[in-house]
Amino acid sequence: MQTVEELRAGEYKGTKKLKLVSCGLSEFPREIFDLANSLEILDLSSNPLSQLPEDFHHLHNLKIAFFSDCRFAVFPTQLAKCCSLEMVAFRSNGMTTIPEGAFPPQLRWLILTNNLIGSLPRSIGQCHRLQKVMLAGNRLTRLPDEMVNCKKLGLLRISVNNIAEVPTWLFTLPELAFFSFAGNPCAPPFEDNQVLDDIAWSELTVNQMLGEGASGIISKGVWKSKADAAEKTVAIKLFKGSVTSDGSPADELIACITAGSHSHLIDPIAKIHGHPEGKPGLVLQLIPPHYMNLGLPPTLQSCTRDSFVPGTAFSAGKCMAILRSVASAAAHLHARGIAHGDLYAHNILIDDSGHALLGDFGAATIYRKSYANGEALERLEVLAFGHLIEDLLGLVDHGTVDQDGEFLDLLNTLHRWCTRDLALDRPSFVEVCKVLNGFRRF
8 A cells, every 4th residue: 555654755756656545635745746757547536635736737647547535626627738648537526617628638538427517618529539428426417519529439427417308419429339318307207117026125134245336235145035935045236325437326226127037137036125224225136156257347448448358268159149148138128218328248247158148237228219319329339239249259269160251251240230330320239139140050
């Protein structure tokens, strides 16, 4: 762990990364400038900082800066002079204002989740390298039209705001593949017409934790029904109350329920009631331990694209099974008017045969089939599926591919169709399924 005392003693000369989290800093330590020739990543999160020095741009090699859980009410304009800065995070600052021209020119990744921001500056349209924008949990009423110039934008989170209408220009962005807008006036109100039983917390026994995400904790447990005394091993997900980078846990719960049962989704069994702390939760199908994550989350370098364990390779047949599974799940969701919003390899579980389960509804949006832009919204997600095709093409074991190359030709052709610049020129998921199921070799 790095400390302020060691910084002041000159022990970090030449370092590329400095992390001084929860150190009680109310002023920016001037000693950080001694690292200007090497420093690339600076994390000052969870400190009572509210301002940056005017000469902050002297950190000329700085690429990534984290100021989450600090006290910046106004986005610091000093960052606009940082010529190398690509990623900025001000999560949970109580921020209200972003001045015009405040963003650094090389910005690729912007995190402003859970603040009090009422509007974005028009100058965001000058951020031509912008790829990933996290705005969930603010007070936005609209997006500036100038954002249409952010042609590289691949991921946008605007859930839990006050946006009355999704602008139509958003559906013209050629690289937007991951989008969520639940919890806004522009998202249809939830209609609880899905049949899902309630289970009392007293009927559940929680055993070991299986995992923890931004929205909640999943544990392995036992459900012992009072009605018949039968015991069933299940997964238990308890949701946190705070807004996540994707949106509201309450919206995630609703999306899980609305998605219903499908052979390539993790099926919900029941809602939980009577938790002693009032936490919402779900009882879910327990996934056998031989399932594994298909991919790893994006890195700071890859930004909007997944990463994979080095050396990963799959047979052609397994790749086809994965793609068919995910396309089938996505077609089921969109038939119910649900956009998953996070169709990534790291949210897909696979077994040895390639049977896949699409999980994590944290970024899901229920848009209803009557939504005017529903067709275009589905095609945004088809672009995400196109990225998955590209990923698997890079992982396929070419020794398992037929000699005439028919398999690779099929996937390359489908990839080109799914990644066309204009959303409405892409296929629906039903059409994607027809293409994949029409290949008889596997």
